[in-house]
Amino acid sequence: MEKFYENTTENSLKSSLHKLILPQECANRTQKDQVPEYIVLHEPSTGLYKTPPSFNMQYYARKILIDGLQGKEVGYHFLVGDKKVYQFIPEDEVAYHTGTSFNYKSIGVERLVCMGISHEDALHNQAKLVATLMVKWGLGIDKVITHLETRRRSLIKPRVCPSRLLAGLYGGLPGFMQEISYCLKTRDLFFELFESTKLIDDLFKLKLKPEEDFVRIRGK
Numbered sequence: 001m002e003k004f005y006e007n008t009t010e011n012s013l014k015s016s017l018h019k020l021i022l023p024q025e026c027a028n029r030t031q032k033d034q035v036p037e038y039i040v041l042h043e044p045s046t047g048l049y050k051t052p053p054s055f056n057m058q059y060y061a062r063k064i065l066i067d068g069l070q071g072k073e074v075g076y077h078f079l080v081g082d083k084k085v086y087q088f089i090p091e092d093e094v095a096y097h098t099g100t101s102f103n104y105k106s107i108g109v110e111r112l113v114c115m116g117i118s119h120e121d122a123l124h125n126q127a128k129l130v131a132t133l134m135v136k137w138g139l140g141i142d143k144v145i146t147h148l149e150t151r152r153r154s155l156i157k158p159r160v161c162p163s164r165l166l167a168g169l170y171g172g173l174p175g176f177m178q179e180i181s182y183c184l185k186t187r188d189l190f191f192e193l194f195e196s197t198k199l200i201d202d203l204f205k206l207k208l209k210p211e212e213d214f215v216r217i218r219g220k
């Protein structure tokens with residue numbers, strides 16, 4: 001499986017993951033436990049090519065914090081940009097990011113969209129994070145679904161998200177899925193998300209067969 005995003009620059013190689021876990025008093029910290037069964041893909045949308053550069057990582061980090069402090073329950077676990085990844089909510093805690101019952105069994109991963117960023121680098125980082133979460137939580141690629149799909153399966157009014165990927169931009173979902181496979185194959189993962197070196201050892205002991213697009217360390 002070849003790398004899909006050919007234009008990926010060194011930004012993504014240097015990208016780092018930062019835990020900016022929201023304080024417990026935030027309403028978007030639900031304090032409800034979950035075992036993740038799905039990884040849900042999102043993009044914020046303010047209209048194609050219309051999102052100003054000021055809607056950056058800092059903007060959304062501030063927004064989710066202020067929303068939470070003001071009592072808004074909407075939240076998501078990760079925000080991925082072209083140079084950084086932020087985590088706001090622990091993966092084993094419920095977050096309200098789909099408007100469906102998938103909220104109680106999934107990890108929400110938003111990808112930053114604004115003018116001035118490298119979309120391919122952000123997409124690579126999102127694929128790398130999804131690959132990491134698949135390994136960590138023992139999930140196959142069939143458990144990586146779009147926000148739209150959670151609503152379809154719940155028979156709730158559709159919401160076209162992630163809209164750009166669904167519209168086929170940047171290679172659409174097939175390209176994105178290929179990049180996930182590439183990250184698994186080359187072990188291009190955010191290792192800082194693994195809590196112990198034991199888990200990493202287990203990962204490498206498995207002698208991954210990434211062509212199967214499936215990695216299982218724990219879970220069912």
Ligand SMILES: [Zn+2]
Pocket residue numbers: 041042043097147161162
């Ligand atoms: Zn969404």
